[in-house]
Structures are given as structure tokens and as C-alpha cells.
Amino acid sequence: MRDDANPEDDRLPLFVVEDPRVRYARVERPGDEPPAVRSLLDVAVLDMHHGFANLGHASVVDRLMRIGQEERRRLGAGAPGVRVVSYDVRLGGAVPTSASRFALVVGTGGPGALDPRENDGVSPYAQGILEDPSWEAPLWRFFDAVRGNPSTALLGICHTFGLLARWAGFGEAAPRSARKGKSAGVVTNLLTDEARRHAWFKGLYHASAGGRIQVLDSRLFDILPTGKTGIEVLAHEASPEGERGEAITMAEVERFADGRPRIWAVNHHPEIGDAGEQRARLLRIAASRQLSESWLGERIQALEAWNASEAAERRLQITTSYTFEEPVRAILSRGLVARRDAGPA
Known part of the structure; x- marks a missing residue:
């Protein structure tokens, strides 16, 4: 259910960090993009x-923002600022107009079918969304531009995993059967x-139990492989019996020369964090008074029912470290160093 109040507003204290040179901007519609600034390393969401x-x-x-602040602190005096620029893609039609200005692009999860034309507001998998699909063509062109620019990285999470699968052709979206149910x-x-x-x-x-990793899931669709070559399929879902399922859950489209992923995607949620991190974030959202008490109550209730063991939490953190934290940290560090060494315009 939609809440008209949106926590992702650049007026909110939600994203304020100690470092005043780590900033946040929101792009609600085409034409709202802030201009690039030489002294800032831009990251798109x-x-x-x-x-x-x-x-x-x-x-x-x-x-x-936290990683940006930590990397700026590590580099010391002369480190450029970091600006996280968020685009309201599906509702506002806001898509970045340039790939080269960004060191990194991160696409989030989201509700509804992975083909916007199927979100008619009433079908079961639309989840109440009536969607204008006109953002898709500009987004595909942006993905093409990212792929063609070797200095820009892209991470797709959950819904964006499915979009990248459609764009790159390595997977097809299929609603999960009633027998399988939602993966959560x-x-x-x-x-x-x-x-x-x-x-x-x-x-x-090697850090996992023979390639068995723990992930935090929330999805109604499977991404089934098309067999397209040139794409590295990195993980599949596991069946209830522990066998490999058909659905793809991690993939890589491009990598950097040093072997680290450049365009990669995961069909889980490495961004959410452990129970303590979730609780702290919910409290900040609550303090901002920008979301309904009912939504916050549901989230807090779900968090109180969180029953992951300490061992499971540790395994989740290992997955997050490899699929999100460390690749992102390396990309931001490299971008900050390059921007610093280039000097003023």
C-alpha cells in the first residue's frame, strides 16, 4: 500500500552524516538533476x-553515505566530497542523463511486476501499481551508456536485478508458483x-559452507535463465531439499580489469543490514515523521519477530560484505582518489 509521505526527501534529517561534504539530493522528475560539480564524486541511486x-x-x-564518509576520512585532507543523487525512476520518470558523471549507480528493489506494462493496478502481481512504462526506454539507454563507460559501475538489487536481466537478456521473469510462494x-x-x-x-x-550462502529475500518473481552467453551466472536459489533450483539469484554483466565486478546484480537485499542496523534506521525514519505510524508499526513488529540466529546474522553479513559493502567501498575509494589527483578544473 502506498504511503503518500516519502522518507526519501532531501529536506529530511534521515540522511544527514557528520561530514558536511557528504550530501544527498533527490531528483523527482526529468530536468531536476543537479549539475555536476568537480569537487564532488557523484553516486546515483x-x-x-x-x-x-x-x-x-x-x-x-x-x-x-556512510561508506563515502569513511573513505573521505581515510583519504584525509584534499579528499573530494561525495554526493548521493537519488532518481524517482518509476513514478517520476527521472532517469540520469549521463553515465560518465557517476562512479557508481545502485538500483533498488521495488514492488510490482518487472515489466511495467503488466502493472495495471488490479492484477495480482501488480501489487496495486498502475504504471506508466515510458521510463523504460530511457533507462535501457542509460544502462547501455553505463556498459559502454568502463569507469562507471552498476549494482542492481532485487527489482533492478530483474530489470537488468530483461535489459541484458540473461533472464526472464516468472511469477513464483502457489506451491513455492513468496521467497521471504x-x-x-x-x-x-x-x-x-x-x-x-x-x-x-570459500567463506561460505561450500558455496551455500545466506541472503535476505523478499520477492514474488523468479528470474529464469535464457542461456545467453557472455554473462556470468553466480548463484541460484536452493530448493527446500537444498538442491540447486532453476532461478538465478546473482549475475555479472561486466567486470573491472582487476577482476572486481563492474555491472553485477543480486536478487536479494544486502542493503538492509542486521537487526540492530534495521532498528536504528527505523527509529530515524520514525523521528523524521515522514511515514505513517501504521507502516512503521508493521515494520517494527516484523523486526521484533525477527528470529535469525547469531550464526545466520554472521552469514548474512558475509554475503553483504562481498555483494555490496566491499565492492562499493573499492569503487568509491578509486573514484575519490582519481578525482583528488585530477585536481581542480
Whole structure:
């Protein structure tokens, strides 16, 4: 259910960090983009929530700003600022006009079908969304531009995973059957042999129990492989019996020369964090008074019912480290150093 109040507003204290040179901007519609500034490293967030109340976008922005602040502190005097620029893609039709200005782009999760033309407001998988699909063509062109620009990275989460699968052609969206139901909570994914051999993700393979990783899931759709070549399928869902399922849950489209992922996507939620991090973020959202008490109450109630063991929490953090935290940190660090060394215009 949509909440007309949106926590992702640039007037809110929700995203304020100690470092005044780590900033947040919101682009609600085409033409609202702030101009690029030489002294700022820009990071884009593609908000796919269509105005629906959520925790995911706040979690992505929060993590990006925190990592930006930490990397600026590590670099010391002369480090450029960091600006996280969030685009309301699905509701406002706001899509970045340039790929080259961004060191990193992160696409969020979101509700509804993965093809916007199927979101008619009434069908079961539309989840109440009546969607104008006109944003899709500009977004596909933006993805093309990111792929063609070797200095820009892109991470797709959940809904954006499905969009990248459609754009790159490596997967087709299929509603999960009534027998399978929604995939939600802490579940197991199985890394592939490609992940085991991968320059970066082999670390996750060896840190897990033989390639069995824990992820935080919330999805109604499976992404089924098309067999397209040139794409690294990194993980599949696990069946209730622990066997490899058909659905793809991690993939890589491009990588950097050092072997780290450049365009990669996950069909889970590495941005959310552990119970303590979720609780702190919900309290900040509550303090901002920008979402309904009913939505916050539901989220807090769900958090109180969170029953992941300490061991499961640790395994989730390992997954997050490899799929989100450390690749993002390396990208921001590299971008800050390059911007600093380039000097003023």
C-alpha cells in the first residue's frame, strides 16, 4: 500500500552524516538533476519503489553515505566530497542523463511486476501499481551508456536485478508458483562454479559452507535463465531439499580489469543490514515523521519477530560484505582518489 509521505526527501534529517561534504539530493522528475560539480564524486541511486513506503531505499542511501564518509576520512585532507543523487525512476520518470558523471549507480528493489506494462493496478502481481512504462526506454539507454563507460559501475538489487536481466537478456521473469510462494526472510542461495573461479566472488565461495550462502529475500518473481552467453551466472536459489533450483539469484554483466565486478546484480537485499542496523534506521525514519505510524508499526513488529540466529546474522553479513559493502567501498575509494589527483578544473 502506498504511503503518500516519502522518507526519501532531501529536506529530511534521515540522511544527514557528520561530514558536511557528504550530501544527498533527490531528483523527482526529468530536468531536476543537479549539475555536476568537480569537487564532488557523484553516486546515483535508481529508486524503483514507485512511491511506496519502504526500507530499502533509505538503507541504500544510508550505506552509500556512510561508506563515502569513511573513505573521505581515510583519504584525509584534499579528499573530494561525495554526493548521493537519488532518481524517482518509476513514478517520476527521472532517469540520469549521463553515465560518465557517476562512479557508481545502485538500483533498488521495488514492488510490482518487472515489466511495467503488466502493472495495471488490479492484477495480482501488480501489487496495486498502475504504471506508466515510458521510463523504460530511457533507462535501457542509460544502462547501455553505463556498459559502454568502463569507469562507471552498476549494482542492481532485487527489482533492478530483474530489470537488468530483461535489459541484458540473461533472464526472464516468472511469477513464483502457489506451491513455492513468496521467497521471504533468510534463505539459502547456492554459488556456481563460475563464482568459485571468479577473481572476487571466490572469496565468498570459500567463506561460505561450500558455496551455500545466506541472503535476505523478499520477492514474488523468479528470474529464469535464457542461456545467453557472455554473462556470468553466480548463484541460484536452493530448493527446500537444498538442491540447486532453476532461478538465478546473482549475475555479472561486466567486470573491472582487476577482476572486481563492474555491472553485477543480486536478487536479494544486502542493503538492509542486521537487526540492530534495521532498528536504528527505523527509529530515524520514525523521528523524521515522514511515514505513517501504521507502516512503521508493521515494520517494527516484523523486526521484533525477527528470529535469525547469531550464526545466520554472521552469514548474512558475509554475503553483504562481498555483494555490496566491499565492492562499493573499492569503487568509491578509486573514484575519490582519481578525482583528488585530477585536481581542480
